[in-house]
Amino acid sequence: MPVFNVSLAEMVFSISALYPSTKAFFEQYITDESPEFYVILKPKDIEYEREQSVIQNKKEEFPERKFSDNYLETLAVLRKVADIAFNHGVVLFHGSVVAVEGKAYLFAAPSGTGKTTHTKLWLDLIPGSYVLNGDKPFLKINSGHVLACGTPWRGKERYGCNEILPLEAICFLERDSENSITPMVLNQALQVLMSQIYLPNDTSSILKVLSMCKKIGNATRLYRLKCNMDPDAAVVSSSAMLV
Numbered sequence: 001m002p003v004f005n006v007s008l009a010e011m012v013f014s015i016s017a018l019y020p021s022t023k024a025f026f027e028q029y030i031t032d033e034s035p036e037f038y039v040i041l042k043p044k045d046i047e048y049e050r051e052q053s054v055i056q057n058k059k060e061e062f063p064e065r066k067f068s069d070n071y072l073e074t075l076a077v078l079r080k081v082a083d084i085a086f087n088h089g090v091v092l093f094h095g096s097v098v099a100v101e102g103k104a105y106l107f108a109a110p111s112g113t114g115k116t117t118h119t120k121l122w123l124d125l126i127p128g129s130y131v132l133n134g135d136k137p138f139l140k141i142n143s144g145h146v147l148a149c150g151t152p153w154r155g156k157e158r159y160g161c162n163e164i165l166p167l168e169a170i171c172f173l174e175r176d177s178e179n180s181i182t183p184m185v186l187n188q189a190l191q192v193l194m195s196q197i198y199l200p201n202d203t204s205s206i207l208k209v210l211s212m213c214k215k216i217g218n219a220t221r222l223y224r225l226k227c228n229m230d231p232d233a234a235v236v237s238s239s240a241m242l243v
Contacts, residue, residue: 094198097167118225
């Protein structure tokens with residue numbers, strides 16, 4: 001059973017894994033620092049993730065997909081860390097983060113809307129841009145500011161790196177035939193913001209996450225982008241966001 005320490009989103013924790021591949025998955029994040037908390041994996045955690053994958057497939061009307069125990073263990077780690085992270089001022093977000101000149105810009109949308117395509121358009125359009133995380137970044141509230149933190153959960157394209165950068169803006173994508181971007185205030189964005197954040201099961205924890213969500217919304221610029229898949233969509237969004 002591999003046991004190793006990980007530094008992620010300025011949290012240090014110990015993982016007791018079932019499979020050696022899990023240690024390899026966290027290779028870029030392994031540290032000798034002392035852990036603040038412990039994540040211990042058991043066979044029942046693997047089975048729970050398998051059950052959840054079946055539920056998700058049905059919900060999104062995907063064909064049945066079977067995942068290896070090795071892969072499911074990485075998801076089990078993610079769930080356990082996300083359940084603890086909000087006590088450290090950290091939340092798990094579903095989105096794609098692009099880095100430009102030392103700052104981070106986050107794109108969020110339901111699966112299939114086009115955030116990966118839009119991310120690629122930014123990479124093509126903006127010299128020096130790269131992906132901080134392509135699927136599941138952590139966001140950390142730090143003295144009234146928000147940090148976007150790279151994680152090893154990077155989506156099927158595996159876009160990402162182990163970096164932490166200040167988050168400048170969050171952009172919510174909607175499919176449309178024409179491209180347009182408008183600023184949003186928190187009360188306009190709160191519902192969609194919450195929909196992209198991992199929520200724990202107990203009510204008291206959800207209320208804490210809601211409070212953190214409001215802090216994130218107040219500390220970053222928020223936008224709604226109506227877009228198609230043409231390069232002009234990235235021109236429109238970057239012209240507004242890169243200020």
